[in-house]
Amino acid sequence: MKLLHSGKVRDVYEDRGDIILVASDRVSVYDVILPTPIPDKGRILTQLSLWWFEQLADIVPNHVISATDVPAEFAGRAVRCRKLRMAKVECVARGYLTGGGLKEYQAHGSVSGVPLPPGLLDGSKLPEPIFTPSTKAPLGQHDEPISFDEVVALEGTEVAEEFRRITLEIYLRGSELAAERGVIIADTKIELGWDSEGTLVLGDEVLTSDSSRFWPADRWEPGHPQFSFDKQYVRDWATSTGWDKKEPAPEVPAEVVEVTRARYIEAYERITGRTW
Structure with missing residues (x-):
């Protein structure tokens, strides 16, 4: 290999x-x-x-x-x-407002150029899921939100519309299945690319604890950060250390590792119905 x-x-x-x-x-x-x-x-x-x-x-x-x-x-x-020629953008769907989307909303009243109603809080459910693409940054750099029009400029109108359709359909299907299992999918990121025959294909990972925010439905309460079954726990820990979000990152304490692992497992077991 x-x-x-x-x-x-x-x-x-x-x-x-x-x-x-x-x-x-x-x-x-x-x-x-x-x-x-x-x-x-x-x-x-x-x-x-x-x-x-x-x-x-x-x-x-x-x-x-x-x-x-x-x-x-x-x-x-x-x-x-299969080998794919990957798209130049990250395809993101949001059904709830939090994280970088919340910061963008607080600054501009919109996310990736999509206007949202006033008065939304951290964790608020959006009127409908939205497509909020971002750049695909090199290792060590940050992805940046872009508008749908910028996706059109990169990939063309037809491709941009297909990106949006697929991303939102995956989010809606995933959200419905997860909701039956007591899990809210707040947002998710997918990767799309083209195979050797020019077919648009879903690649990388999909609807995991690294590419999505998973919240227990019975603990959802807008107005503050939510309890999550994803890497948000370790992200919050890293923020609490005062780390400047640049290399080198701090070592993660054993108890934070243990809790994070347990949350990954719980997300897997809740969603799939299988025992890890």
């Missing part, structure tokens, strides 16, 4: 003309990799993505060739995939 790319969480190899996508236990916050891994995180993300790919297959094809035809040392955390 040939290593093509090592990202914040995933390592990408080429093997027999295919891609081997390996999810590590690395965790990144504010686009910086923390020095302390979260045990089992890569396996959890991979297995949750595979479950979701099955639920979403009628909306958009995905890049998975096999979850078992991978090197033994990567078993459980790797997927054999």
Whole structure:
């Protein structure tokens, strides 16, 4: 195998003309990799993505060739995939207002150029889900929100509209399934690309604790940050240290690692109905 790319969480190899996508236990916050891994995180993300790919297959094809035809040392955390030419933008859907979207709303009354009603709070449910794309920043740099018109400028009108349709359909399908299991999906990010025949394909990961915000529905209360089943816990810890969000990042204490791992597992078990 040939290593093509090592990202914040995933390592990408080429093997027999295919891609081997390996999810590590690395965790990144504010686009910086923390020095302390979260045990089992890569396996959890991979297995949750595979479950979701099955639920979403009628909306958009995905890049998975096999979850078992991978090197033994990567078993459980790797997927054999089709090669894709990835889009130049991150496709994001938001159904609730929080995080960077909240900050943008507070400054401009809109998110990625989409105007929103006044008076929304941290955690408020939006009137309807919105497409809020962003740039795809190099490792160590921050993604920046962009408007739909900027996506049109990058990829063309037809492609931009397809990005928006697919992203919102995935979010709506995911939200419905998760809601049945007592989980709110506040927002999510997906990756799209084109295969060798020019078909638009869903790649990378989908509706995981790294690419989405998961909240327990019975604890949702707008007006403050929500309890979450994702890496928000470790993100909040990192913020509390006074760290400047630049390299080098601080070591993560064992208790924060343990709680974060438990929340990843709970998200997996709630959503899939399977025991980890």
